[in-house]
Amino acid sequence: MTGIGNAAGHGVRRPRSAAPPPPTPGGAIEAVVLALGSHGDGIAESACGRLYIPRTLPGERVRVRLGSRRGDGLAAEPIEWLSAAEGRATPPCRHFSRCGGCSLQHLSAEAYQGFKLERLHTALARARITASAVAPLVLTPPGGRRRARFAAVSRARRRCSVGFRERRGHAIVDVVECPVLDHRLVTALPALRDWLDDLLTTGQRTEVTVTQLDGGLDVVLDWPQPPTVAVRERCAAFAGEADLGRLSWRAGPGLPAEPMVQRRPVGASFAGTIVAVPAGCFLQASVAGEGALIAAVLDAAVDARRIVDLFSGAGTFAVSLAAAGRHVLAIDSDGSALAAAASARPGITTQTRDLLARPLAASELAGFAAAVFDPPRAGAAAQAKQLAASGVPTVVAVSCNPQTFARDARLLVNGGYGLERVVPVDQFLWSPHLELAAIFRRNRQRP
Ligand SMILES: C[S@@+](CC[C@H](N)C(=O)[O-])C[C@H]1O[C@@H](n2cnc3c(N)ncnc32)[C@H](O)[C@@H]1O
Structure with a gap:
């Protein structure tokens, strides 16, 4: 991986000195970037403590202006590049240096893809999870965010x-x-x-x-x-x-x-079926990313006859599975999104339920041949525990947060599931976020 170092910024050694001198906000110092942090900022160690420097790459020497406290260190703004790294690219957008929307436009394609994949590998390694296969990163084109x-x-x-x-x-x-x-x-x-x-x-x-x-x-x-x-x-x-x-x-x-x-x-089109989505209801960020996730879910679960779609929203997966002739129970806290899914296709029954407060219990999961599970960013540990205690043969986890995904995946693995395959999907272009679909199969009976 070109010049990215440890993407999480861990393992970056701090200087041995005792307490660093108090920084002078607005003061300028030189720093060498050692790694990219999980938000995409370059990380450097300095006499003032750890620095988080946007738009920089590992190996670069930069003059920075010290800013305010940020976590365990200081924010710092690059004011002059004294050396540039190999993995640097020209940002395609004029707003890049100010806008908070993107943080990774300065990376070459190779460095960028390496950063994204390392986020996944780091999260899996921390949770001590081995995936039998990690598919190549699915790229989505610029101009795709809907x-x-x-x-x-x-x-x-x-x-x-x-x-x-x-x-x-x-x-x-x-x-x-x-x-x-x-x-x-x-x-x-x-x-x-x-x-x-x-x-x-x-x-x-x-x-x-x-x-x-549409x-x-x-x-x-x-x-x-x-x-x-x-x-x-x-x-x-x-x-x-x-x-x-x-x-x-x-x-x-x-x-x-x-x-x-x-x-x-x-409406939104899920695998060719138009769903009259209610205003403001959740949708995957891009049509291309959504297509890759639907393909991964269909590939893993289409042989199952009865499927439960947990955190189903307006039916991105439920409607696609129903279009393939499957019976799906779709559950979400958003009743109007569920109603839109159910009226788009026969074969979908719905339940409005707060799955964080009241996850579907292992006993209620009996009889389903597959479960799809796509919670908000914070993940759904309580629901993952119930899945782990269930006998559902196939679980497909969809997530926009590798950290909470890995935590919930660990619960499934503890319950006897094996992680067969992960499909990483880059649908949050030039941001540090990564979407993924992961296929788990029960490989030992419940204890
Ligand atoms: C990441 S979205 C996924 C939606 C859908 N699977 C899709 O791909 O379009 C998460 C979904 O969780 C639902 N949600 C949020 N909090 C919830 C809760 N406490 N219980 C049940 N569903 C919840 C939201 O309404 C949203 O539809």
Whole structure:
């Protein structure tokens, strides 16, 4: 792996000296980057303690400006490169040095893919898990991200800022290009700015989630109070001008979204079946990444007759399995997402349930030939324990967090499952995140 060092930043030796001298914030020092940390920052040891330096690579010597405390060290901003490493590439986006959306655009393709795979291998090694096979990293193309959550602030006598937050701090980077996003999201930005200029009062902030669906853009505006008639009228005008599919509002993240304008039916296509997804419901980040995950799930579970899909959302996997003629029980806490899945295909029954508080018990898992399990980032240890105690022959874990995946995988392995194969999927382009699908088969009976 070219010049990446230990991706987690562990094993980087600290200097022997006792307590480091107090750093002078804003002071400049020279540092040599030893490794990339799990967030993609270069890690260096200095007389002021450990430094986290964005946009650098292992082996590079840089002059940095010391910043504020960060975890066990200090944030530091590179101000001059005294030597550049082999794995360096020219970032494709003009916003890269400020925008908090991407942290790895400065890596060559080889170094980048090495970083992603090392995240998986490090997590598996820490949990002492051996995978019989790790498939090559599935790459997804630039311009494939179908959803963005834009922050916006209205400024006196200037255009509204709409974009992503800075890497450090709360300022908003006014995005004019983004090689990660589907181009239709970027093309909508000027109209979005005009609309928010009209809607927000000076200094007012909000967030807008924009998703590219079949049928057009699906926009959700965060708005703390029920919108007034005047706000609704401005929203209706914007929806028409920008040719949106649907425009909704919600009181805040995680709360249900209420459509204000529906101009056309909108939906997501899972393995060829269109699902009328509710506004704001979870979707995989990219169509290409979603396709790779569906292929891995179908490959592992399509021979099973009865399948349970835990944390199913609107049925990315349940609908794809039902389209292949399987009977699926889909379970999620989002009842409207489940209703959308069930109405898209026969063969799907649903249960609305909080699986973190009340995981499906081993006794309830009896009779299923396969379980798919795709929890939020924090993983689902309680559900993994129940799966580990069940007799389900095949478990497919889908995860966007190798650390929590490895923790939950360890529970399955302790319960007698073997990890047959992991498919890493790079659907969070130029970020340190990695998606994966992992296939477990029960290789010994329950103790
Ligand atoms: C990573 S998404 C996966 C969704 C789906 N498998 C897909 O690929 O589109 C995680 C899902 O967990 C659901 N979820 C979050 N917390 C939950 C809980 N406590 N109990 C059940 N489901 C939950 C969310 O509604 C979301 O649909």
